[in-house]
Amino acid sequence: LVLTAISCISCMGNKNSRSRKEKPSAPSAPSAPSANMSKCGKYDYDLVTIGGGSGGVRASRWAAANAGQKVAVIEMPFNPLSSATAGGLGGTCVIRGCVPKKLFVFGSGFHHDFEDARGFGWDFNEPKLDWKVLQEKKHKEITRLNGIYGNMLKGANVDSIEGSGKLLDNHTVQVTGPDGSTRNVTASNILIATGGTANKLNIPGAEFGITSDEALTLDEVPKKVVVIGGGFIAVEFAGIFNASGAETHIVYRQPTPLRGFDEDVRTTVGENLSKRGINVHAGANPVKIEKAASGKLTLTLDKGGPVEECDLVMFATGRSPNTNRPDLGLKEVGVELTKSGAIKVDEFSRTTAEHVWAVGDVTNRINLTPVALMEGGAFVATCFQDNPTKPDYEYVPSAVFSQPPVGTVGLTEEQVVQKGMSCDVYISSFKPMKSALSGRDEKFLLKVIVDVPTDRVVGMHMVGADSSEIMQGMAVALKCGCTKKQLDSTVGIHPSSAEEFVTMRTPTRRVGSA
Numbered sequence: 001l002v003l004t005a006i007s008c009i010s011c012m013g014n015k016n017s018r019s020r021k022e023k024p025s026a027p028s029a030p031s032a033p034s035a036n037m038s039k040c041g042k043y044d045y046d047l048v049t050i051g052g053g054s055g056g057v058r059a060s061r062w063a064a065a066n067a068g069q070k071v072a073v074i075e076m077p078f079n080p081l082s083s084a085t086a087g088g089l090g091g092t093c094v095i096r097g098c099v100p101k102k103l104f105v106f107g108s109g110f111h112h113d114f115e116d117a118r119g120f121g122w123d124f125n126e127p128k129l130d131w132k133v134l135q136e137k138k139h140k141e142i143t144r145l146n147g148i149y150g151n152m153l154k155g156a157n158v159d160s161i162e163g164s165g166k167l168l169d170n171h172t173v174q175v176t177g178p179d180g181s182t183r184n185v186t187a188s189n190i191l192i193a194t195g196g197t198a199n200k201l202n203i204p205g206a207e208f209g210i211t212s213d214e215a216l217t218l219d220e221v222p223k224k225v226v227v228i229g230g231g232f233i234a235v236e237f238a239g240i241f242n243a244s245g246a247e248t249h250i251v252y253r254q255p256t257p258l259r260g261f262d263e264d265v266r267t268t269v270g271e272n273l274s275k276r277g278i279n280v281h282a283g284a285n286p287v288k289i290e291k292a293a294s295g296k297l298t299l300t301l302d303k304g305g306p307v308e309e310c311d312l313v314m315f316a317t318g319r320s321p322n323t324n325r326p327d328l329g330l331k332e333v334g335v336e337l338t339k340s341g342a343i344k345v346d347e348f349s350r351t352t353a354e355h356v357w358a359v360g361d362v363t364n365r366i367n368l369t370p371v372a373l374m375e376g377g378a379f380v381a382t383c384f385q386d387n388p389t390k391p392d393y394e395y396v397p398s399a400v401f402s403q404p405p406v407g408t409v410g411l412t413e414e415q416v417v418q419k420g421m422s423c424d425v426y427i428s429s430f431k432p433m434k435s436a437l438s439g440r441d442e443k444f445l446l447k448v449i450v451d452v453p454t455d456r457v458v459g460m461h462m463v464g465a466d467s468s469e470i471m472q473g474m475a476v477a478l479k480c481g482c483t484k485k486q487l488d489s490t491v492g493i494h495p496s497s498a499e500e501f502v503t504m505r506t507p508t509r510r511v512g513s514a
Contacts, residue, residue, distance in 0.1 A: 038070050038188055046384070047071045048173050048187035050165035050328065053091020055360030056193030056373030057149055059379050061156040062224060067384035072159040072185060077178050078146050080139065080217050082197065085178070089149035089160070090142070093369040094196050099145065100138050100216045101236060105401045107134045107409075108243035112276070112403060116438035129244055131221050138216070140380040161185070167329035170355045174329075189355050189383055192328065192335075192343060193376070196319040196361035201228065205289030208297055209313040212237065222246050222311035226299050228286050230257040232400040237316060239403035242278045249279040249307050251286060251299070258400065261461075262412035264427065269402055270444040275442050276403060281307070281346035289313055321362045340364055340420045347383045347390045349375055357383065364427050366396055387450045396477035399468035404442070407471030410459035410478050413449060422452040424484075428500040432464060446500045448487070452510070455483040460501065470498045 004169045038046040047063050052075030063069040078088030080096055088095050107129070114127050153160050163177040173190060176182050198211035212233055221244045227234050230252025242248040250257075250273065256266035257273070274280050284303040291297055297310040321342040323330060330337070334353040336344045344362030349357050359379055360372035373389050381389040400406035416423045425447040435442060444464030451458050460474045477486075492499030 001077060016338060021114050028072065039068075041190060043171060043186040043188050045070050045159075045187040047189050047191060048165070048168075048185055049191040049193055050173065050191035051075065051091065051191075051195060051360070051362070052087070052089040052149065052153075052160070053193060053195045053360060053371045053372070054093050055376040056091070056174055056191065057089065057153065057376075058373045059191055059193065059359060059376035060158050061152060062377055062380040063155040063384055064158045067132055067380055069384055072161055072187075073153060073155075074161045074163060074165040074173065074185075076164055077162055078143070080142065081213050085164070088146050089153070090146045094145045094149065095142050096213050096216055098369055100238075101212070102401060103138050103141065104134070104216070104244075105403070108240045109403055111243040111245070112440075116434065116440060119438035119440075129221070129305065130220070131244065135217070135219070151514055164326045166327055167333045167335070167356070168334055168343070170353055176326075187298065190455045191331075191379065192351070192356065192358040192362060193360045193372070194322040194328065194362045196364075196367065197322045197325060198315070199320055200315045201286060201317050203286055203288055205291065206315070208289045209315050210293045211315050215314050218312075224310050225249070225312040225314065226251060226297075226307050226310050227314045227316055228299075229318070230254055231316060231318065232258065232402075232406075234316035235273065235400060235402045238273065238278050239276065239401075242276060243403060246472075247279070248277075249281060249310075251281040251284050251301060251307070253283065253285055255282055258406070260412075261400075261408065262447065262459070263414060264429075264445060264447055265406055265408065265412075265461050265463055268443055269400070269406060272402070272404065272463070275440075282419045303310045319361070319367065323362060323363050330356060338364065348388060349379045349391070365391075366393055366397060368396065371396060395475055395478045395494050397471050398432070399471065401468070404444070404464050405467050406461075406463050407467030407469075407474075408459075408461045409471055409475040410457070411449060412459060412461070413447075413511060416449060416451075420513050421458075422510070422512040423458065424450045424452055425511055426450070426504040426506075427508040428504055430500075432497055433495055434465075444495070444497055446504075448484070448501060448504060450484045450507075455485055457482045457484055457487060462501075464497050466497075470501075474501070 046069035049060045052073045060071045060073045065072040075089050076087035079086035099308045161175055165175055168174050172184050172186050174182055174184050200206045224247040225241045226249040227238045228251050235257050238248050238250040252270045256270040258266045284301040287300040287302050289299055297313050299307040299313055323341055336352040338344050343351055343358040343362050345351055345358050345363050349359050350356050358378055359375035361367045378389040378391045381387040395410055397409035413425055428446045429443050432444050447461040449459035487502050490502040492502045
């Protein structure tokens with residue numbers, strides 16, 4: 001995990017790289033810009049980036065280290081809880097998203113490992129999770145990574161300015177420091193990379209619920225918790241709470257979770273949620289949250305009885321582009337937004353305002369950390385290296401760290417039908433070898449979708465242990481144009497679950513046009 005986090009922010013040199021003679025400037029609160037001006041000599045910087053998350057840091061470091069630009073990043077002070085005045089270098093992924101969540105998945109997951117171990121002859125007293133220890137170590141790790149981001153920027157000669165940024169015109173950003181003081185910095189180009197924020201449903205009593213931000217900072221595990229939502233954040237946190245010892249309920253509107261994922265994946269994940277002991281309320285909508293004098297919460301649903309005597313209700317009901325917390329001054333400079341509130345960009349990440357660009361979740365394209373990194377790199381090539389580059393969204397892999405996890409890349413079965421393609425679908429659903437002794441009643445799923453006319457593999461999906469690790473390799477294969485014939489000619493690793501990907505010979509069904 002540490003290596004992964006570091007690699008996400010590592011600097012990749014290229015033939016256009018050149019060293020900077022000036023010494024790296026230390027991260028600081030708002031202060032006067034360096035006496036050295038931008039390359040054109042007209043502005044303080046060649047690039048000012050508002051937002052120090054994955055996309056913003058990648059773009060800033062590459063612009064400085066690989067393209068020789070004078071760059072500054074504006075980011076608010078570090079805090080595990082985001083707000084209009086707090087954030088931190090590393091952004092959502094490092095501070096209150098991917099990294100801490102994955103640490104909690106690891107920490108809670110030992111519960112199931114202990115259960116499985118008894119089937120292999122292990123005998124021990126009932127283990128207990130010390131949540132405070134896990135929470136303290138998690139906080140120490142995200143603090144460390146926040147510092148690494150600062151050092152990486154420093155090492156690339158990027159100025160780190162603490163505060164919030166607001167556009168005054170196409171070349172000027174007003175910085176408001178933690179103490180409320182303001183100053184202006186100017187730049188030839190401005191990049192907005194302010195990410196997204198968690199949503200709550202607009203229902204009575206919503207103020208009694210929390211989001212994933214707060215869930216990652218809880219002082220103790222609630223005895224009874226309800227997670228509202230059916231997306232990847234919802235199923236991940238339902239798994240974390242359940243494995244940490246809480247009586248866990250999950251409520252979602254659809255018959256199965258993970259809308260937008262392959263239907264067989266959705267069905268398998270839904271079944272596994274129940275088999276892991278999570279109380280699933282499918283096809284239900286939250287109506288209201290009520291808080292008793294005792295502090296206990298009741299969630300009323302439009303279908304079935306209420307979920308009563310809850311210690312915690314968590315909203316995992318999507319995220320919105322962060323374009324107004326704090327005010328970025330977008331409207332005043334002509335940056336248009338989409339209906340969803342995202343910054344409208346073209347294929348090269350240019351906004352509707354000249355010299356203003358945007359990458360990452362604030363543009364609401366594919367909201368994944370590695371995609372923001374890709375967009376940041378493409379922006380640098382386009383803006384500073386005379387190499388117009390469009391982000392490539394074909395065969396972007398993704399994972400859901402449910403328990404067990406999901407890995408996927410390419411098209412779903414439903415998408416190929418919608419596209420009018422003719423595809424063979426190969427499916428292997430089975431109890432993994434480990435369950436033979438552990439006794440766990442749970443299915444793994446492996447699925448391959450093949451375009452019939454070309455024999456090209458266009459989709460691969462997996463539910464099961466290590467699926468995210470396995471699917472990263474499969475994504476390379478699909479990116480290289482892998483065919484079913486090539487899969488079939490590959491020797492499997494035995495015994496493993498992944499070998500099923502190269503041993504399925506008979507299609508389960510053919511779908512789409514003839």
